[in-house]
Amino acid sequence: MYRKCVVCGKRASIVIERARVGFCEEHFIEYYERIIKRTLKRNGFSGGRVLVAVSGGKDSMALLYALNKLKDDLGIEIMALHIDLGIDNYSIESRRAVEKLLKELDIKYIIVSVKDYLGVSIPEAVKFVRKPPCSVCGLVKRWIMNKVAYENNYDYIATGHNLDDVSTYFLKAMFTYRYEDIVRGNEVISPPKPELKMVGRLRPQIFLTEKENLFYCEVNGVPYVDLECPLSRGALLKKYKTLWETALKLNPMSQYNFTRSILSIKKKIQQEEIEIKPCKICGFPTTASDGVCSFCKLREKIKIMKKNK
Ligand code: Q46
Ligand code: ZN
Numbered sequence: 001m002y003r004k005c006v007v008c009g010k011r012a013s014i015v016i017e018r019a020r021v022g023f024c025e026e027h028f029i030e031y032y033e034r035i036i037k038r039t040l041k042r043n044g045f046s047g048g049r050v051l052v053a054v055s056g057g058k059d060s061m062a063l064l065y066a067l068n069k070l071k072d073d074l075g076i077e078i079m080a081l082h083i084d085l086g087i088d089n090y091s092i093e094s095r096r097a098v099e100k101l102l103k104e105l106d107i108k109y110i111i112v113s114v115k116d117y118l119g120v121s122i123p124e125a126v127k128f129v130r131k132p133p134c135s136v137c138g139l140v141k142r143w144i145m146n147k148v149a150y151e152n153n154y155d156y157i158a159t160g161h162n163l164d165d166v167s168t169y170f171l172k173a174m175f176t177y178r179y180e181d182i183v184r185g186n187e188v189i190s191p192p193k194p195e196l197k198m199v200g201r202l203r204p205q206i207f208l209t210e211k212e213n214l215f216y217c218e219v220n221g222v223p224y225v226d227l228e229c230p231l232s233r234g235a236l237l238k239k240y241k242t243l244w245e246t247a248l249k250l251n252p253m254s255q256y257n258f259t260r261s262i263l264s265i266k267k268k269i270q271q272e273e274i275e276i277k278p279c280k281i282c283g284f285p286t287t288a289s290d291g292v293c294s295f296c297k298l299r300e301k302i303k304i305m306k307k308n309k
């Protein structure tokens with residue numbers, strides 16, 4: 001099935017099941033970059049200064065490579081940001097891969113460490129607070145990305161969220177009745193709100209799968225780390241992800257259509273105005289009723305616990 005490239009008829013190197021087509025390497029690259037441009041343009045993106053968050057994994061490395069290639073078409077100016085999480089060998093290897101790509105692309109970048117902002121690395125922070133590692137890591141990364149982007153005058157932060165991630169995030173939110181996670185998160189584009197020191201967000205790969213990001217890296221010789229984060233073991237989201245295997249066998253379009261449906265519903269529902277205010281400690285945006293953002297609460301808690309040790 002679909003053994004030939006739909007464009008040139010050569011032997012297909014990859015099959016995109018949901019579109020029922022095969023591509024040779026050259027035409028896959030065209031397809032991949034077309035999806036990135038289409039995703040942004042259809043959602044009203046008209047350019048700006050974009051900070052690309054690169055972890056070293058295949059998704060964000062493919063994103064940085066593609067956005068750098070498409071920068072003139074998209075009217076963007078980019079800089080890369082890598083956050084060193086301090087997770088042992090995983091972080092060392094990730095940083096190494098990022099530095100390799102940055103050197104090849106010769107673009108502006110900034111590398112920061114969680115420790116510089118939080119006082120401790122992610123594994124240490126996780127020991128201090130009884131929360132799932134990914135929720136601690138996620139909130140720290142979001143705060144750092146926003147701060148770095150804001151202080152360097154970037155309009156948007158682009159992240160490598162792919163179709164597998166986003167569809168599973170929505171699915172889990174439904175299954176666990178966390179509908180607020182659907183209402184609030186994961187838009188293709190969230191506009192910047194400079195008056196609130198809030199940088200916008202871009203998720204250009206929301207309609208591209210892990211498999212496509214991996215193949216894009218491979219055909220372009222983009223380096224990436226192929227290590228699993230040791231703290232992600234047993235992460236609930238990973239277990240939910242396996243549910244797609246059955247759904248995709250039944251209908252190869254299911255994951256794509258599910259995600260498109262949720263995004264369309266999100267656009268249609270009247271979002272209640274959530275009050276966003278500056279955090280009393282750091283000045284960056286928060287919705288917390290006590291006016292202190294989750295990052296500052298975490299930082300304070302760690303400070304106290306370190307003192308009492
Ligand atoms: S780095 Fe951090 Fe991920 Fe590791 S602790 Fe979880 S969120 S899995 S992308
Ligand atoms: Zn072809």
Ligand code: ZN
Pocket residue numbers: 279280281282283284292293294295296297
């Ligand atoms: Zn704060």
